[in-house]
């Protein structure tokens with residue numbers, strides 16, 4: 386398979402970011418320009434979530450799409466395994482103010498411990514305040530929902546080796562890969578995810594990047610210690626989205 390380098394081209398990126406932001410900001414702003422170049426930077430996202438919540442009427446911001454579009458990829462993975470009695474641990478990597486993590490907590494009939502983690506304290510605080518002010522009824526009484534400010538380049542400092550069952554990444558690796566200085570961070574985050582995932586675990590990356598570029602990148606960066614699969618999620622505003630499924634290989 387050939388890598389189509391233009392798939393990460395500035396033009397496509399501009400279209401993609403503008404399309405995602407069109408729901409949040411009516412006009413092209415200096416913030417859009419900042420995002421296009423610096424989506425790997427905490428300050429950029431603090432500013433984004435602050436400006437997006439300037440009227441203080443909190444609304445979840447969804448990059449690409451919401452929980453409903455991806456739940457069928459996630460919920461079946463949460464079924465308890467006969468060999469493992471512990472509660473399933475789920476991490477929303479770069480959660481922003483998305484309702485994805487809370488949605489998993491609400492809709493999983495099986496017990497789960499969902500952690501919503503982001504480098505932006507502004508996003509984490511907004512999401513946590515929302516959950517405090519409007520408590521969510523879990524799909525299972527044993528489930529837990531927690532919020533965490535964390536640079537996911539340092540996942541292994543926070544989570545034990547092979548301690549997480551499912552990691553969901555909706556737009557976070559895309560944000561790193563497309564930033565001026567973010568590519569090494571994207572590779573590091575992938576390696577950190579593989580370090581904290583159980584052998585039976587799975588990392589799901591939701592992305593608009595074409596498989597001919599992303600699969601090769603994933604295979605190269607994971608050092609062939611993981612299997613990579615891909616399925617289409619669907620098309621939104623003319624852009625096709627994919628779910629990349631990365632599972633550790635047995636040693």
Ligand SMILES: C[S@@+](CC[C@H](N)C(=O)[O-])C[C@H]1O[C@@H](n2cnc3c(N)ncnc32)[C@H](O)[C@@H]1O
Nearest residue numbers: 430447448479480481483503504536537555556
């Ligand atoms: C494109 S947004 C996606 C947000 C959310 N997943 C969604 O679907 O709306 C990327 C998110 O990744 C976060 N982020 C960027 N770099 C990060 C890092 N090193 N560690 C944790 N989160 C990071 C940003 O703060 C931002 O919330």
